Amino acid sequence: MILEKQGSIMMVNFKRNYQVYLSISNFKTRVKELIFDDFKIISIEQGSEAKEWRQVLGGKGILSNILIKEFPNYIMKKEDDSGFDEIYRSMDELLLVFRLYKVGDIMFDHFLIKDLDSKEEYSSLYDFATSLVYKYEFEQNEILKFNNFRKSIKEKKGYNNIFYKFSLKHFLSGGNKRFSYRIENLERIIDYIIALEALFLIDGNRYFLRRTISKRISNFLKIDNTDKIIKYVYDERSRIVHGNYIILSENKKEEKIKKLKCHMPLFEELLREIFIKIFDYTFSSREKLIKFMKELYDIPEECIKVMESAKKEAEKYFLMD
Numbered sequence: 001m002i003l004e005k006q007g008s009i010m011m012v013n014f015k016r017n018y019q020v021y022l023s024i025s026n027f028k029t030r031v032k033e034l035i036f037d038d039f040k041i042i043s044i045e046q047g048s049e050a051k052e053w054r055q056v057l058g059g060k061g062i063l064s065n066i067l068i069k070e071f072p073n074y075i076m077k078k079e080d081d082s083g084f085d086e087i088y089r090s091m092d093e094l095l096l097v098f099r100l101y102k103v104g105d106i107m108f109d110h111f112l113i114k115d116l117d118s119k120e121e122y123s124s125l126y127d128f129a130t131s132l133v134y135k136y137e138f139e140q141n142e143i144l145k146f147n148n149f150r151k152s153i154k155e156k157k158g159y160n161n162i163f164y165k166f167s168l169k170h171f172l173s174g175g176n177k178r179f180s181y182r183i184e185n186l187e188r189i190i191d192y193i194i195a196l197e198a199l200f201l202i203d204g205n206r207y208f209l210r211r212t213i214s215k216r217i218s219n220f221l222k223i224d225n226t227d228k229i230i231k232y233v234y235d236e237r238s239r240i241v242h243g244n245y246i247i248l249s250e251n252k253k254e255e256k257i258k259k260l261k262c263h264m265p266l267f268e269e270l271l272r273e274i275f276i277k278i279f280d281y282t283f284s285s286r287e288k289l290i291k292f293m294k295e296l297y298d299i300p301e302e303c304i305k306v307m308e309s310a311k312k313e314a315e316k317y318f319l320m321d
Contacts, residue, residue, distance in 0.1 A: 017116040018071040020087060023057055025107040027065045028137045037147050039069035039094070041138075057110040058123050067108075069094075084113055084122070096168065097150045099175050100275055103268045104136025107176070133180055134268065156279035163202075163289050164278065170195035171275065181257045183245045186236070192271060193237040196230075199278065203290045207307045208299050210234050215297035221273055225266070233267045236260070 024041065034041040043065055044050050050063045057063070071090075076083050091108065098106050113122045138146075153159060174191030200216045201209060210231055218227040239245060248256065283289040 015073040015075055018074050018084075018087065019114045019116055020067075020069045020071065020091065021057060021112040021114065022067040022069075022091065023053070023063050023109040024065040024067055025109050026105045026132045026134075026136055027107075028135050029065070029139060031140045034138065034140065034143060036143060037150075039067060041065055041067050057112050087113060092172065096172060097153055098136070099172070100153065100272050101146055101149050102136070103134050103265065103272065105132040105134045105175065105179065106136035107132070132178065134265075153276070153279060158279045158282035161279075161282045163283055163286065164199070164275075167195040167198045168275070170198070171271065181261055183248065183253050183256070186240055186245075186260075189233060189237050190240060192267075193234060196271075196274070199274075199289075200293060200296075202286065203293060205299065205304075207304060212297060212299060216293055217270070217274065219296045221270065221277065223270065223273065226270060229263055229266050229270060232259075232263050 027041070029041070029043060032043050044053055044063050046062070053063050053066060069091075071087055074087070077086065080086070082088065091111075095106070095108050098104075111124045115121070158164065170191045174188045174195065177188045177191065178185050179188045196213060196217065197209075200213045200220075205212065213234060214227045214230040217230050245253075245256075281292065283292065
């Protein structure tokens with residue numbers, strides 16, 4: 001027990017010992033147990049074992065893998081609304097690391113928190129998706145590499161930079177959305193582009209956005225074909241949000257999906273490379289981040305002047321409307 005003085009009132013914070021059980025979907029491994037630094041993942045056999053775990057977690061459907069993680073000596077913070085905010089934050093962070101580690105639609109589903117002292121249990125659900133394309137395959141010999149990756153990511157100087165929070169939120173929410181190579185299951189692309197815009201278009205210029213974001217990302221990563229891939233996916237995002245897919249013929253849909261199958265795996269890889277590399281940088285102000293982006297690429301001033309002039313000319317016609 002820890003006593004904390006707040007004004008003239010003595011607050012009592014009790015340390016609790018919790019264990020988290022979390023079902024994982026779209027995850028594939030050939031071993032019964034994967035033991036990491038501070039958690040483990042076990043594989044579930046269908047039949048009686050799966051039935052028992054469904055009863056434990058209170059979930060339905062097929063269970064294939066369970067993540068187990070302990071939180072010893074946990075103390076609820078004053079501003080903790082749920083009582084488990086730090087546990088949820090830690091699991092969100094772990095999901096983020098898994099998704100940054102490699103391409104694959106790993107999903108955290110049914111969530112159970114067990115108080116090891118009182119034996120009380122608390123359960124909730126993640127927003128999980130169905131219709132997923134990229135299986136998340138993980139083997140025993142990857143554990144050390146993953147542990148090192150997780151450690152190196154968290155040690156990067158920009159890992160907790162406030163200017164990345166919004167982008168990472170949309171990276172995670174995009175990954176939570178269903179995705180398949182069908183016209184109606186492409187909403188993930190919208191979140192992913194929002195995540196990139198929040199970083200690479202932070203200066204708020206209104207013109208040549210497609211060119212600016214693709215050039216900046218290309219110059220940032222220095223990976224072949226980046227410019228082409230970003231432009232393609234950026235265009236597809238625009239078509240999705242403006243309803244262009246609604247009236248496509250079946251032939252056009254097939255053609256669209258064929259192109260997406262070529263570009264999306266490459267885009268998924270680039271997205272992860274972007275976040276992993278951006279963590280090498282930290283910014284103390286929005287102005288410094290804007291300066292960094294402008295140094296990567298900026299539209300020539302003359303182009304902006306031409307566009308502003310054209311805009312003013314066009315606005316004259318609105319006055320006649």
